[in-house]
Amino acid sequence: MAVFVRICVASIFFSAFFSKQAAVASTLVPFTSDGCSAFPDGTSEQEKLWLECCTAHDFAYWQGGSYLQRIEADVALQQCVSGLGEHSVALIMLAGVRIGGSPYFPTQFRWGYGWPYPRNYGPLTDDEQKQVLQLSPGF
Numbered sequence: 001m002a003v004f005v006r007i008c009v010a011s012i013f014f015s016a017f018f019s020k021q022a023a024v025a026s027t028l029v030p031f032t033s034d035g036c037s038a039f040p041d042g043t044s045e046q047e048k049l050w051l052e053c054c055t056a057h058d059f060a061y062w063q064g065g066s067y068l069q070r071i072e073a074d075v076a077l078q079q080c081v082s083g084l085g086e087h088s089v090a091l092i093m094l095a096g097v098r099i100g101g102s103p104y105f106p107t108q109f110r111w112g113y114g115w116p117y118p119r120n121y122g123p124l125t126d127d128e129q130k131q132v133l134q135l136s137p138g139f
Contacts (some may be wrong), residue, residue: 027113028131034082037100037109039093043086050053050089053080061101063132067121074098 033055035041057080060073061133073126074097081090103111104120114135115128124132 026115030135031062032138050081053077061111063113066123070111
């Protein structure tokens, strides 16, 4: 748990050095999900056990938003996987997304990956929210 707290504090400290993004709408690409990214989608016995948890998490990451929304998405992933009885896996996944999901990394799984890079933390504009609704696959 101490490692998780350190990761959260470091993330907050790191994000304080980046200015907030201007409230200018960009173009959102259609939603895609790579499942659990570089992590297995399930166990060897149940190969897609937590895939739905990851897809819902990807949906939140695709649209992006504020720093608090990212924390909520990451905790929701952890709770979803933990709810499947995989408590240790859930904590490993939580640590992974907290470390690797920053919007400042030019990855295909960063926070706000549906928008052009770079995309910092910040609330979506009204126009951007409309784009999310139009391109949402039923979440």
